[in-house]
Amino acid sequence: xxxxxxxxxxxxxxxxxxxxxxxxxxxxxxxxxxxxxxxxxxxxxxxxxxxxxxxxxxxxxxxxxxxxxxxxxxxxxxxxxxxxxxxxxxxxxxxxxxxxxxxxxxxxxxxxxxxxxxxxxxxxxxxxxxxxxxxxxxxxxxxxxxxxxxxxxxxxxxxxxxxxxxxxxxxxxxxxxxxxxxxxxxxxxxxxxxxxxxxxxxxxxxxxxxxxxxxxxxxxxxxxxxxxxxxxxxxxxxxxxxxxxxxxxxxxxxxxxxxxxxxxxxxxxxxxxxxxxxxxxxxxxxxxxxxxxxxxxxxxxxxxxxxxxxxxxxxxxxxxxxxxxxxxxxxxxxxxxxxxxxxxxxxxxxxxxxxxxxxxxxxxxxxxxxxxxxxxxxxxxxxxxxxx
Numbered sequence: 001x002x003x004x005x006x007x008x009x010x011x012x013x014x015x016x017x018x019x020x021x022x023x024x025x026x027x028x029x030x031x032x033x034x035x036x037x038x039x040x041x042x043x044x045x046x047x048x049x050x051x052x053x054x055x056x057x058x059x060x061x062x063x064x065x066x067x068x069x070x071x072x073x074x075x076x077x078x079x080x081x082x083x084x085x086x087x088x089x090x091x092x093x094x095x096x097x098x099x100x101x102x103x104x105x106x107x108x109x110x111x112x113x114x115x116x117x118x119x120x121x122x123x124x125x126x127x128x129x130x131x132x133x134x135x136x137x138x139x140x141x142x143x144x145x146x147x148x149x150x151x152x153x154x155x156x157x158x159x160x161x162x163x164x165x166x167x168x169x170x171x172x173x174x175x176x177x178x179x180x181x182x183x184x185x186x187x188x189x190x191x192x193x194x195x196x197x198x199x200x201x202x203x204x205x206x207x208x209x210x211x212x213x214x215x216x217x218x219x220x221x222x223x224x225x226x227x228x229x230x231x232x233x234x235x236x237x238x239x240x241x242x243x244x245x246x247x248x249x250x251x252x253x254x255x256x257x258x259x260x261x262x263x264x265x266x267x268x269x270x271x272x273x274x275x276x277x278x279x280x281x282x283x284x285x286x287x288x289x290x291x292x293x294x295x296x297x298x299x300x301x302x303x304x305x306x307x308x309x310x311x312x313x314x315x316x317x318x319x320x321x322x323x324x325x326x327x328x329x330x331x332x333x334x335x336x337x338x339x340x341x342x343x344x345x346x347x348x349x350x351x352x353x354x355x356x357x358x359x360x361x362x363x364x365x366x367x368x369x370x371x372x373x374x375x376x377x378x379x380x381x382x383x384x385x386x387x388x
Contacts, residue, residue: 010057044073056086077107135164143172143213145243154322195228209238233285261285275355
């Protein structure tokens with residue numbers, strides 16, 4: 001990660017003593033960084049910029065440079081402090097001053113044990129790097145969202161302004177035309193033709209991902225996009241179902257931040273008393289599973305669907321609203337994979353760490369689809385979305 005550390009130091013303090021404390025403190029964090037000192041000319045040009053408040057008496061110095069910092073960066077101000085030489089007190093005064101500004105500037109004091117500070121810096125750097133990766137991404141909407149997704153819309157202007165992602169509308173006819181160029185085939189061969197056609201669209205429109213109005217394929221070509229989505233996600237794209245744009249955005253944020261694929265799924269059962277829930281869908285990225293089987297699509301009995309078995313362990317359930325106004329993130333454990341015949345083919349039983357979060361799904365959900373990410377990522381997701 002590209003981390004830069006700038007410094008503010010009162011002229012009343014002995015530089016040699018301060019330099020010794022600085023060296024000792026920064027070494028204790030065990031991070032890679034560029035030391036910039038009091039030269040702020042390239043502030044804002046790195047993945048993460050930290051201002052190390054080395055001593056007290058630096059509040060006035062910060063006030064003087066704040067206009068420069070604001071011209072060079074719109075990101076939150078992160079104040080690093082060891083607590084030595086009244087540096088924590090100065091940092092608190094500075095952060096309070098930031099909050100009093102007309103636009104209520106955001107910031108944070110990084111203070112505590114070296115282990116805590118190091119972890120916090122790592123989280124901040126991950127979020128900043130994810131924001132950089134998202135900027136300039138192009139995500140396709142192939143066909144319109146499915147008719148039943150009455151709440152799952154997105155504000156393209158807000159998505160572009162806050163995440164830097166361009167949403168590209170692509171007519172479903174383009175995909176069907178490409179599929180028709182191959183001989184009509186059912187089963188696996190037909191599903192592979194759909195995968196090839198989607199690869200062509202991705203290349204043609206220079207996409208980093210897409211969501212597909214996949215149910216239209218059932219009547220048009222008597223097959224599904226389930227296999228294609230499973231493969232293309234595993235190849236590093238974001239490939240979502242049913243034209244669900246907020247779900248696609250959630251998968252894109254998850255990939256940029258955590259470097260993992262996400263399982264777009266429906267809650268099929270929730271026990272609010274225990275915090276246990278069942279998530280299901282007819283496809284899952286192949287890089288998320290230990291093994292998988294082919295079956296038919298659940299609702300229609302047509303084509304190819306994927307029954308995937310993911311390794312049991314920690315997971316994060318995540319969903320971002322299409323206007324970016326809110327999100328949901330909860331951590332838990334995948335405790336079992338099921339294969340019941342009366343559900344979408346991939347089925348995961350998840351135990352939430354905080355059972356009280358189960359009530360969200362019944363009282364204030366963000367649509368029906370939610371994304372299951374392997375691992376614990378709530379803190380990093382919260383940090384990324386806090387600063388957009």
